[in-house]
Every structure is written in structure tokens, then in C-alpha cells.
Amino acid sequence: xxxxxxxxxxxxxxxxxDSAGHQGMPVVxxxxxxxxxxxxxxxxxxDLKVPVIARGAGTSLRGQSVGEGLVIDTRRYLHRILTLDxxxxxxxxxxxxxxxxxxxxxxxxxxxxxxxxxxAEEVTVGGMVGNNAVGCSALRYGETAEAxxxxxxxxxxxxxxxxxxxxxxxxxxxxxxxxxxLIPELFQIADTLGVKNQASGVSSxxxxxxxxxxxxxxxxxxxxxxxxxxxxxxxxxxRPRYRLSAAVVFSDLVQMVSQISAISSLDPVAIVLTxxxxxxxxxxxxxxxxxxxxxxxxRLLDLEALVLSLGLAPPVVSDDGIFGEPVxxxxxxxxxxxxxxxxxxxxxxxMDQIFARFGTQSVWRGHVARxxxxxxxxxxxxxxxxxxxxxxxxxxxxxxxxxRRQDASAKVAxxxxxxxxxxxxxxxxxxxxLTR
Ligand SMILES: Cc1cc2nc3c(=O)[nH]c(=O)nc-3n(C[C@H](O)[C@H](O)[C@H](O)COP(=O)(O)OP(=O)(O)OC[C@H]3O[C@@H](n4cnc5c(N)ncnc54)[C@H](O)[C@@H]3O)c2cc1C
Numbered sequence: 001x002x003x004x005x006x007x008x009x010x011x012x013x014x015x016x017x018d019s020a021g022h023q024g025m026p027v028v029x030x031x032x033x034x035x036x037x038x039x040x041x042x043x044x045x046x047d048l049k050v051p052v053i054a055r056g057a058g059t060s061l062r063g064q065s066v067g068e069g070l071v072i073d074t075r076r077y078l079h080r081i082l083t084l085d086x087x088x089x090x091x092x093x094x095x096x097x098x099x100x101x102x103x104x105x106x107x108x109x110x111x112x113x114x115x116x117x118x119x120a121e122e123v124t125v126g127g128m129v130g131n132n133a134v135g136c137s138a139l140r141y142g143e144t145a146e147a148x149x150x151x152x153x154x155x156x157x158x159x160x161x162x163x164x165x166x167x168x169x170x171x172x173x174x175x176x177x178x179x180x181x182l183i184p185e186l187f188q189i190a191d192t193l194g195v196k197n198q199a200s201g202v203s204s205x206x207x208x209x210x211x212x213x214x215x216x217x218x219x220x221x222x223x224x225x226x227x228x229x230x231x232x233x234x235x236x237x238x239r240p241r242y243r244l245s246a247a248v249v250f251s252d253l254v255q256m257v258s259q260i261s262a263i264s265s266l267d268p269v270a271i272v273l274t275x276x277x278x279x280x281x282x283x284x285x286x287x288x289x290x291x292x293x294x295x296x297x298x299r300l301l302d303l304e305a306l307v308l309s310l311g312l313a314p315p316v317v318s319d320d321g322i323f324g325e326p327v328x329x330x331x332x333x334x335x336x337x338x339x340x341x342x343x344x345x346x347x348x349x350x351m352d353q354i355f356a357r358f359g360t361q362s363v364w365r366g367h368v369a370r371x372x373x374x375x376x377x378x379x380x381x382x383x384x385x386x387x388x389x390x391x392x393x394x395x396x397x398x399x400x401x402x403x404r405r406q407d408a409s410a411k412v413a414x415x416x417x418x419x420x421x422x423x424x425x426x427x428x429x430x431x432x433x434l435t436r
Pocket of ligand 1: 019117125129225227376427
């Protein structure tokens, strides 16, 4: 193996936490230089029966990218664009490429992977697929799953397999004994348990279009618990020529939430809550994009009319198309979650009560997705310390675990985990698959 291996605590330190502060000490960290290195690292872990945690930038907020096993850093070297098909508007990439690097490379072709992630310079395509990331412009462009066409996977036993569209005319073939067993098992799981969509976790996204089933979809949101991706093929979109944002300050969160459907009817690409506290003002950035500048500006005027009718200050317009969300890796997040819009205020109110009990206050951030809100509570600092943070993590983690156990899709997840990874060595212990 030509890449680096970090066995000592100091070198492993950067890999011991995610962005929300979940912790785990890797047994060893591998930084593969090539896909061959990547395969060798996985071979060694399998032989030694050491759990594997594939890692992109480690910006996850639920502990998905930390663990006590072999942590594989894909971001440092596995960031090549493998093939770009301009006619099909697809690109095949190594998993460690960052969203920003990919979109910069695609800009010369007026194409992009249509997602606006906070921390785009850092987050990797592998990590976005692993989490089924819901970017700021999900309202228009959807979640990551919608772009995923295929993946080259390494399965638990080292089998390499293309997962993509399967069926008459699909590119995925059952080329070996392992796949010959696994695929019928997956069909059986889908048949017995039915279909249900969800944003993250092992899902049973099982679409059947024109006789083709896309098996790559099964792996989106699986948090590295089912198989390891060595490349991903995603669908691209034409890059819009204009993008304009407007900053609006609502009296409070309740007023902001009550206006979401009116603002959505103006067809924005993104509605981003940049900052709000329970009892303070709510700052929001609303963005329009398209190829017709006049149309974008008209939408801004419509937004201004709406805002003025509520007695608020006129929006502040920015021509550089930036969302204006002040985020950093140091933001202290507890758990991110996708909340159905009708439940949003209730969830915020109840969580605010919990935070108050722990003597801390929450600052609310997030963005509107389709029919839901991607909510990211962050702690307000009290002086330079945070109270009750560890206990809060544990409380929320346990709550999610209990909640997930009651969810019917957890049964699908558990069966999929058993089919893909019977020895439970791929990122064990994640809520995505409920292994405890
Ligand atoms: C301030 C802030 C804002 C955020 N905002 C959002 C947001 O708006 N929407 C959102 O969805 N998320 C958000 N996140 C969470 C996170 O940034 C994203 O989910 C991001 O896509 C994770 O990318 P990553 O490269 O850091 O992945 P990692 O955290 O490194 O990994 C994510 C998961 O993917 C798996 N994985 C990575 N590579 C592979 C591979 N090769 N094979 C198999 N599995 C793999 C990992 O095991 C892990 O389970 C935010 C985080 C922060 C700190």
C-alpha cells in the first residue's frame, strides 16, 4: 500500500470527531493514494475482522464518520473525476472529491452537480451520498439521491460490483455468485416489506421505471453501513446563468414559518434560515435562479411586495447569488433533522424547552426542502463554555434510536444490513441500520 497509515494517537487525532463533536478513537487510520490502495486497506480490515469507517470530510453531525475501527480517509487523494459524459450529463468521480472542486471543474462545461451544501469546499460527494445530503437548494433540486445514477462498490467480502440500473437494458449485471445471492434477497425484502421513502438511513427507495430498478438508490443514505463506494456516477444539471439572493428579517420564527408557503409560491431555489432564536428575529435568505435575469428580478420584486405587506423592512438584495448562511465547522450542532413543515414550530418549541432545562439556548438554522425543513439547532455559547452538551448528545441520540426502532422502515434497514454485511463490520452501530 502506497498511501499513509496512522497508528499513533497524535496523527489519528483529526479523525476522532465529527462536526457535532461525536467521538471515537480509530484503531488505525488509512489514507489511500489510489483505488488499489483503498481495496488493499479493505482487504486487511476484512482479514483482521476490524470494522471499517469510510470517511469523507467528516462534517457529519450524527457520528456517522467516527468509530473504533479502520477509518479510511478518502478525501486526501481519492478525488479524481473519472469520466464526464456531456451528452448523458453524468459524471463519474472518486468518492473523496469535494462538491466545490467538482463544480469548479464542471463550470467550463456550464454544468454542475445541483446541490448547495454549506461547507461545499470540504464536503465530499461520497459523504453526500452516504448521508443523502439535503443541500440548501433542495427545495428546487431535491436531495442527493435524486442525482445518483450508479456506484462501483466493494462489498463486505471484497466483491467489486457496479450497482446501477438493473433489468432489461440496465448496465448492472449479476456477474458473480455473491451478487447472484444478494440481488434476489434484496428483491425479496422489497416485496415483503413494501416501499417507503425517507431522507436518511438505509432506505427502501425502490423505484421501477420502465422495467429498470436502480439498485444504487438502496445505498444512498446508508452511511457506509452496507458497502464501500469506490466511485459514484451522478446526474448533472445545466448551470443557471443568474442567481440573486435577498435577505429578509422576520419578526420571529413563527412569522417566518407562516410565510413559507407564500414565499415558496414565488418559486425560489432556496429559503435559508440563517439565524433565529425562539424569542428573537428570524433572518432568512431567499434565492432565485434561472437563465432569464428579468424573470429573477421580477420574482425579487414580488418578494419585496410580500415582505412590505407584512410591515417588514424591504429585502436587501445581493447580486452575487450567495446564500449568506454564516456556517462554520466550529458551529456547535446537536443533531440535524428533517422535519415535516407542519410539525416545524412544534418541534422547535419542544426542543427549546429541552435546551432550557440543560441551561443553554439554541440558535436555529436550516433550510426549506420539499415539504420539510432541514433543521440544524446549534448551541448558543454561554460565556466560553457549554452546559450539558455531552448529556444532550446522549439524550438526543437515545431518543432517535428509540424513535427509529418504532419506525417500520427500520425493519427494512435491519434486513438489508443482514443481507449486505452479515458480520456487521461496515460502520457498525449507526442509527441508519439499528444494530443495537
Ligand atoms: C455547519 C454544517 C452545516 C451542514 N448542513 C447540512 C445540510 O444543509 N444538509 C445536509 O444534508 N447535511 C449538512 N451537514 C452535514 C454534512 O456536512 C453533510 O451531510 C455532508 O454531505 C457530509 O459530507 P462529508 O464528506 O463530510 O461526509 P462524512 O461525514 O465524512 O461521511 C458521511 C457518511 O458517508 C459515509 N461515506 C463517506 N465516504 C464513503 C464511501 N466511500 N463509501 C461508503 N460510505 C462513505 C461515511 O461513512 C459517513 O457515514 C452540515 C454540517 C455542518 C457542520
